[in-house]
Amino acid sequence: MTGRLSVAETLPYHLRFPVILPRKHALTRLIIRKYHTDGNHVQGNNYILSFRSVTSTGLYMVVKRSGSAKLIVTICKLRSVKGGEQVMAPLPKRRATVTLRAFSKVAVEYAGSFLTIQGRDRVRTKRYLCLFTCLSTRAVPLEIAYGLDTDTFLNAFYRFVSRRGEPEEVFSDNGTNFVSASRS
Template sequence: MSSLSTRFWIEAAREEIQDWENECSYCKRAKSKSAIQIMAPLPDIRLDMPMRAFAHTAVDYAGPYITIQGCGKRREKRYLCLFTCLTSRAVHLEMAYGLDTSSFLNAFYRFTSRRGVTVKMNSDNGTNFVGIKGTFEETRY
């Protein structure tokens, strides 16, 4: 604007230049500022480094999914039980037949028989996860 005003007088030059800068893609890129990401602090369970995967695990449910059984005649609701390793972010999927505690326990037993017993489990405190709290305190692995 200063070099332009030495030779010419344009009324409302500042507004015209700002309008041009908003339309020009090169000017937008030249004036853009890099974004700074603010990351939340990691929980302590994510900072421990165990020797095997799924030693520290998070669990959650997804669904319902409608499945077709047999020759395409029976439609059943099924739920996805998602186990996530907190250190390596590996994922293990199990099918649960319902949202009750016994269905989760069956999925959990299938998970532990394949991946081993977990040291720490993290969940969102769903009712099916809270219902098994007494079960784990009674049985020590």
């Protein structure tokens, strides 16, 4: 059999006349599996068949080679290993205790800033959302805060308390407005 490279006398013999292997032959599967395991089971089909593949060595030529590498990679045990399962942390005791009233334990956080339009003059002003989250029912009432200072937070908190009742515990991050509000 004469190929296109058979007349290139500068190439070695094994490159000019490679061994032609059928796609579903046992020897073909063994050779592809060898290159797959040499690559630590991480190469895909295209990598095996291009850079380090059977055909780039010049020793072998696989007919319709894409299907043969795909078969080896898909049946590889290391590629089909399941990932680890996610383990959730236990809830803190404050969240696990049952309360008879909603919003008895509350977490508070700010969101924003949002540009709002007021009146017909369409004046744009910055406003913030003060989110209160009930730790037992996960209900989230929203209050508008007109700034990030302590007095504005206390106004939003007083509006929340007048609608929902005074909470037993309030949790927040260490924002300066929250810390100074807890002191007053």
